[in-house]
Amino acid sequence: MSVRLSHLCLAGLLLGAVVGFARAADLPAAPAGWQLAWHDEFDQGDQPDPARWNYDVGGEGWGNHELQCYTQSRPANARVEDGRLIIEARREPWQGRDYTSARLVTKGKADWIYGRFEIRAKLPLGRGTWPAIWMLPTVWDLGNGRWPDNGEIDIMEHVGYDPGVIHASTHTQKNQWRNHNQRTAILAVPDAGTAFHTYVMEWDAEEIRMYIDDRQYFTSRKDGGDWKSWPFYRKFHLILNLAVGGDWGGAKGVDDRIWPQRMEVDYVRVYQKAGG
Numbered sequence: 001m002s003v004r005l006s007h008l009c010l011a012g013l014l015l016g017a018v019v020g021f022a023r024a025a026d027l028p029a030a031p032a033g034w035q036l037a038w039h040d041e042f043d044q045g046d047q048p049d050p051a052r053w054n055y056d057v058g059g060e061g062w063g064n065h066e067l068q069c070y071t072q073s074r075p076a077n078a079r080v081e082d083g084r085l086i087i088e089a090r091r092e093p094w095q096g097r098d099y100t101s102a103r104l105v106t107k108g109k110a111d112w113i114y115g116r117f118e119i120r121a122k123l124p125l126g127r128g129t130w131p132a133i134w135m136l137p138t139v140w141d142l143g144n145g146r147w148p149d150n151g152e153i154d155i156m157e158h159v160g161y162d163p164g165v166i167h168a169s170t171h172t173q174k175n176q177w178r179n180h181n182q183r184t185a186i187l188a189v190p191d192a193g194t195a196f197h198t199y200v201m202e203w204d205a206e207e208i209r210m211y212i213d214d215r216q217y218f219t220s221r222k223d224g225g226d227w228k229s230w231p232f233y234r235k236f237h238l239i240l241n242l243a244v245g246g247d248w249g250g251a252k253g254v255d256d257r258i259w260p261q262r263m264e265v266d267y268v269r270v271y272q273k274a275g276g
Contacts, residue, residue, distance in 0.1 A: 027269075034116050034271035041267045042085045048078055048104055056103040056241075059095055063147070066130075067245035067254065069097040078102035084264045087242045089129065091259035099259070103241035111138045111235040112270060117155060117201045120266040124242060125193040126258030129160035130249025133199055135236040142227050148176045151231035153208060156199040161252040164190040166199075168210035168218040174229040185210070185218035196266055208232060240265060 030036050040052050055078070059069030068089060071077045077100050079086050089101035119133050135153040143149030152171040159165075169177075169184040176182050189197055189212060200211040210218035222230045242263045245254045 030271055030274075031116065033274055035274045036269060037112070037115065037272045038110050038270040039268060040085075041083070042080050042265065043083050044080070046080050047073065047075065048080065048085060052109055053104045053106060054108050056105055056239075059097040062243070062246075064243070064246040064248065065250075066243045067097060067128075067250065068099040068101040068243060069094045070103045070241070071100050074100070074102070076100065078104060084266055085240070086262050086264055087131075087240060088260050088262040089124070089242045089244050091256060099244040101242045101244060103239065105237055105239050107136075107138060107237040109237075110270075111237040112272070113233070113235050114203050114205065114272065116271040117203070117238070118198055118267070118269045118271070119155065119200075119240075120196050120198045121156070122194070122196045122264045122266075123158050123192045124261035124263055125160065125163065126255050126261055127161045127252060128245050128250055128254030128258070129261050130157070130243040130246055131263040132157045132239070132241055132243070134239050136239060137231065138235045138237050142231055143173055147171075148178075149173045149228075149231070150234075151236070153201065153203070153232065153236060155201045155210060156212075158192060159249050159251070160255075164188055164192055166192060166212060168201075170208055170220040170232070172229050172231055173227075174225070183218075183220040187212055187215070187217040196264075203232065205233065238268065238270075240268075 040049060055072040057070050057072045076090060077088055087102045089099055091099055094100045121133065123131050132154065133156040137150040140150045148171040154167065154169040157167040166187050166189050167184060169182050171177060171182050198213050202209045206222050208220040209216055243249050
């Protein structure tokens with residue numbers, strides 16, 4: 001019996017390897033000059049892959065007076081469904097808050113210096129929603145060790161009271177929203193809440209470029225500055241979240257009639273320069 005079981009286990013492992021190889025082989029070719037370094041197609045299981053994702057948890061406002069409590073491993077707020085990651089914000093009491101949602105991070109699982117980051121997503125609709133695809137440094141040891149000395153990269157932000165307007169930004173000690181001088185740009189994407197679009201960042205030692213569906217609309221350059229204006233030379237990790245309200249997302253209030261709302265993510269792919 002034990003011999004038979006070990007043969008079955010080996011067969012299962014081999015089948016899994018073949019299936020995994022087939023899935024990788026089915027991916028589109030990497031963009032010219034890039035090679036795939038990390039990805040999640042959300043095509044396995046019904047929960048975010050714990051080998052790829054951790055959760056930020058809590059409801060203390062996250063520095064922006066947000067209204068939600070982020071939960072962990074709760075299918076109502078984060079699940080895999082029909083080959084997509086669903087991050088869902090719900091109006092419900094939870095640990096002293098009136099809303100729940102989820103914030104997934106690759107911190108502790110994966111982080112990168114430079115690369116091309118592609119995230120295909122469909123955004124929520126309605127006043128009070130604040131979805132984001134962004135990056136934070138893994139180690140906070142520049143300046144006073146607090147935000148924004150170590151940098152922030154916003155690949156995509158959207159506020160529900162201004163539908164169809166996508167924002168990209170970088171924040172540093174020198175250039176940040178509290179000083180009203182962050183490096184930022186917007187692009188109109190009228191169907192961002194009803195159709196999938198690909199949000200892309202290319203990041204190297206000299207600049208950060210943002211694209212939507214291959215249309216470039218934002219560039220942040222080093223321009224010879226030190227860490228106070230360019231801390232983007234160290235490892236950063238990815239964050240996917242859907243906030244409710246907050247200083248920006250709730251600037252025009254929260255419509256209590258729209259919930260639940262969701263951000264759907266078709267895939268996340270990280271590429272690094274081929275051969276280096």
